[in-house]
Amino acid sequence: MSLQSLTDQELLDLLRHQDHEQAFRELYERYWYKMYLTAYRKLRRREVAEELAQELFMMLWQKRATIRGTNLPAFLGISLRNLMIDYIRKNIREEHYLTQLRLFFPEEVFATTEAVQHNELSEAIQKALGQLPEKTREIFILNRFEHLTIKEIAERLNLSDKTIEYHLSRSTSFLRQNLRDFVTSLVLFYLS
Incomplete structure (x- = not known):
């Protein structure tokens, strides 16, 4: 069976119920680059965008059994947005600490x-x-x-x-x- 012809929902079902690695790979190939581009456009740092897109798909794999709903692009987009917010917050704190350290x-x-x-x-x-x-x-x-x-x-x-x-x-x-x-x-x- 060709997984390319399956819908996102069908692939999610395979992933959720059978830990189907090929279904995960198909979703990865469909969406990784889109998520990378979204992160890159917002953050303008290629390495960070790659890491966040990778982290997003690691999260998808780890939470595969509990993901509900049918709109995978929305789920990925919201999850990526949250990862970017966390990254920005963390970097603001680190930059602040480094600035303060340089004063002492x-x-x-x-x-x-x-x-x-x-x-x-x-x-x-x-x-x-x-x-x-x-x-x-x-x-x-x-x-x-x-x-x-x-x-x-x-x-x-x-x-x-x-x-x-x-x-x-x-x-x-x-x-x-x-x-x-x-x-x-x-x-x-x-x-x-």
């Missing part, structure tokens, strides 16, 4: 601390990247460090744009999860 520390102390933290963060990123599957790691490095677009990576590796998006989403999600403790410790350091 001499610039030299901040520069030295930032250099040490940059080295520690680089090491943490390298360690986390080493845990990714080879293809996912390669795609992440081409995108984030060599600044190639999804289309450029797809052409270079002879893969589809969707495959590249999948690997980027997977790597971003993995790194966010694995670097969360590192970032938390940095914030606690500054607040102590």
